[in-house]
Each structure stands twice: as C-alpha cells, then as structure tokens.
Amino acid sequence: MKTIETCVSPDLLDLHELTNKTVIVVDIFRASSTMVTALSNGVKTIVPVRDLDQCMTYKEQGWLIAGERNGKQADGFDLGNSPLAYLNQQFAEKNVAMTTTNGTRAISLAKEQAAEVLIGSFLNLKATVNYLQNSSNDVLVLCAGWKGKFNIEDSLYAGALSQALGWKHDCDATLAMESLYGQVGADLNGFLQKASHAKRLQNHDLEKDINFCLDTDQYNAVVYLSEEGLKLKS
Template structure:
C-alpha cells in the first residue's frame, strides 16, 4: 500500500526522502491560497522565490511582483499576500514572481520530489481526487511559521489524511497526530482556528476576511503544479507521472 507522510515545518524537510514522491505544499494563511486563487483566475504562471532580491530582479524583467514579510506587503512590489489581490482581472495571462515569509521557502525546499503541487482548502477535493488516482507515495509539506509548526497547515494535513483514510499507510506518527487534530476541529474549523497564532496575527493586521476566505472548501477545481521553476495550472500531461 502507498504511504502518506506529513512534514510539519520546512526546517524538517531534509529528514524526508522526497525522491519519487508527490509533495503537496500547503501554506493556508496565505501563500498557497493565493496561488490557487491566482491560477483559478487566469494567471499564466507563478514563480516562487526565496528572497526579496530575487523577486525584485524578476520585477525588473517584467514580472508582476508579489512580496510579503511578517504578514505585510513589502513596499515597492505590486502585490502583497492577500488572495483578493490575485482576483484582479488585469492579472489574467500574466506571470507573477512571489516571495513570502513561509510558503515560497517550503516550495523551493520540495524540488527534489517527483512532483510538487499546491494545496489549499480552496481546491481540497481536486487535490484529494488527484492523490487517489496516482501511484506515488505522498508527503504533505506544511509551511508553518518561521520554522515553527502552525495550526492551519496542520489542520489541512489532517484533512488530507482523513480523506485518504484506509487508502494509504502512515509513514510515521505525524499523519496520526494531524489526523487527531483535524477530527477535533472538523465540526467548526473557523471557531477552532480563532485562537491560533496566525489568526491573531491577521486580525491585528485587519485582514480577517482573508482568514475566513482561506478556510473555505472547494471554491476551485484547479491544481497548481510546479513545472520547472514555475507554478502553472495542471494539465492532462502532468497527471501522467
């Protein structure tokens, strides 16, 4: 039987053998929710980079540039890290370079995998249906917060484990832990999350609507997939791994 594993922080990913595996990178608040939203609204590609300097260099080359640090948009860049920024009709067909505090780091650290896909609650069922079809082992890579474990990404990982329950073996205890957490929260995740550190952080920044939006299930059916070093909408050829 295939195996599912969960990495709770990018600081731990070096302990995982990603070769031949499909990695689902998740940064619910808010990077992967933004990426899912952008691709769903017609963005051509998203290039994740680790540093502000890399993002600025791509901005000079004609990319629309999105940059966030500590939850705030960085001055001098076109976009921040709100999913509502990615709904702008003017972004349709555009290429975006993006750097965030946590999510883009998790993506760049996952590139040894057979395939990297972007997960969020917004495209949850699309992700699950895809994972059920493939023959590869799966690692859910949680972006966390500055190397630390966070609630929202752990809940997402638990939801994935729950949806695949009985179809995949646990690779270690991490899937069991996040599954237990999700079972506690699934009745009302919004309330469960209210006291999490990142929810409080977003509330202080007066972006509660981002928090509520990012916890919505199945707004979209698309899956962003890493092709080279750009995220693009998954096509039929990407499913033939």
C-alpha cells in the same frame, strides 16, 4: 497501498525521504491559498522566489511582483500575499513572481528532491485528493509553518487530506492531525481563530483573508511546479 506522511516544519525536512514522492507544500495563511486563487483566476504562471531582491528583478521583465514579509506587503511590490487581490480575473494572463515569509521557502526546499511538487490549500482540497488517488506516488505534506516553527492550520490541512485519501500511514504527525481534524473540521474557522498566525493577520486587519482561506473546495484546480513555475494541471 500508497502512504502519506507529514513534515510539520521545513526545518525538519531532512528527516524525511522525498525521492519518488509527491510533495504537497501547504501554507494556508496565506501563500498556498493565494497561489491557488491566482492561478484559478487566470494568472498564467507564478514563479516562487525566496529572496526579495531576486523577486524585484522580475519587474524589469514586465512581471507583476508580489512580496510579503511578516504578514505585510513588502515595500516596492505590486502585491502582497492576499488571495482576495486576484479575484474576478483581475490579473488574468499575467505572470507573477512571488516571495513570502514561509511558503516560497518551503517550495524551494521541496523541489530539490521530490518527484513532483503540488500546492495545497483548503480551497482546492477535493481536486488535489482526486489527482492523488490517480497517481502512483506516495505523498509527503510539507507544512510551511512560521519561520521554522509548527503552526496548526498547515498541519490540519494534512489531517484533512489524509482523512479524505484514506491511505495507510505510520506517521505520528499525520495520525495526530487526522484525529484533530476529525474533531474540529466542521468549524475550522472557529477553531483557527485561536491560531498564532491567524492572530498575526488579525493584527493587520486581514480577517477577510482568513475566512477566504478556510473556504473549502472553491476551486477545481491542481497546482504543480513546472520548470517555468507554478501552473494549473490541465
């Protein structure tokens, strides 16, 4: 039987074996939710970039550039890190280079050893579950966290995914998060209003982003990291 485990912070990734595994990078508030939304609304490719200056160089190639640090849009960038900016096919057929505080760092770490990297969010949970059920790989959920610290929303996603898959796991983090999701999953929004990163976003008047990111199964989309960048599985 296939297995699922959870890494609750990128700073702990070296404690996990990635070889031959599908790694699902999740940054619910907001990078992974934004990536899924953008690609589901017609964006062709998203290149995740760790560094602001490197991301800025894509503008010279005619790409849109999206930059976020500490919850705010970075100076000189076309976009920040809001999924709402991509609705209604607003940037269909465009290419986007994106750098965020936590999510793009997690992706860069995962791609070094993983057999495959997917992007997870509540917005495409069911589609991701269906894809994984038909894959032969074990799964590691890599939670982007906040600057190396544990955060609850990313880890709760791991619990939701594990519950939906019904796979074996010998991972205490997965066990804990699956149990917690069983208790609070019916009112994710209410529970996560107390989360530290939700409070950061609330301080920037981003409540609409929070609500959107917790809207489960809005997109039938599987997002994966190709050699060109993030794309939708066809």
